[in-house]
Amino acid sequence: MAMETIKDFTIPFKGLKEGKHEFKFTAGNRFFEAFEGSEIEKGDVSVSITMEKRTTFIQFNFHIEGFVNILCDRCLDTYDQALDNDFKLIVKFAEEESDEGDDIVYISSSEHQINVSHYIYEYIMLSIPIQRIHPEDEHGNSTCNQEMLNKLDEYTVREEEKETDNRWDELKKLLDNK
Numbered sequence: 001m002a003m004e005t006i007k008d009f010t011i012p013f014k015g016l017k018e019g020k021h022e023f024k025f026t027a028g029n030r031f032f033e034a035f036e037g038s039e040i041e042k043g044d045v046s047v048s049i050t051m052e053k054r055t056t057f058i059q060f061n062f063h064i065e066g067f068v069n070i071l072c073d074r075c076l077d078t079y080d081q082a083l084d085n086d087f088k089l090i091v092k093f094a095e096e097e098s099d100e101g102d103d104i105v106y107i108s109s110s111e112h113q114i115n116v117s118h119y120i121y122e123y124i125m126l127s128i129p130i131q132r133i134h135p136e137d138e139h140g141n142s143t144c145n146q147e148m149l150n151k152l153d154e155y156t157v158r159e160e161e162k163e164t165d166n167r168w169d170e171l172k173k174l175l176d177n178k
Helices: 003-008 029-033 117-127 146-155 166-176
Strands: 010-012 019-027 042-053 057-071 078-094 104-108 113-115
Touching: 019 029, 019 117, 029 042, 029 117, 042 117, 057 117, 078 117
Parallel strands: 078 104
Antiparallel strands: 010 113, 019 042, 042 057, 057 078
């Protein structure tokens, strides 16, 4: 990841009073380019973070909102996928850094800041639907590349109903009656 992008997403928490603190970040094209092998090349995502600092832990509440430009699984054209999601991360202080689970992270008690770029990237990726397809228009019609859909339809193999052996019909009736 590019060094300047890492610095842009660092939150210094040492010296802050206990309680809530607000942070705002923007994940744009430069942000996504910084992640090697990223499926996202373009996007504009606003990230609002509410940090609640306590003596033994810090709770981060992330609100992700915006769009990313991704490939459609159906027609392979790119489209803008809207994002709007919330995530929670708890950072606990310990002598040894470790990663306990999805939403709890342990860092050394001597740390004075945390970089949230990796968490933002993960939360953006988690906000993208599993099935990535162009949204429908206001009439319920697909906005996919129609030329590609026509080609897919042309090459789709349809299975024709096979004739069954009549000798098995009586046994099938028994199975249907269960």
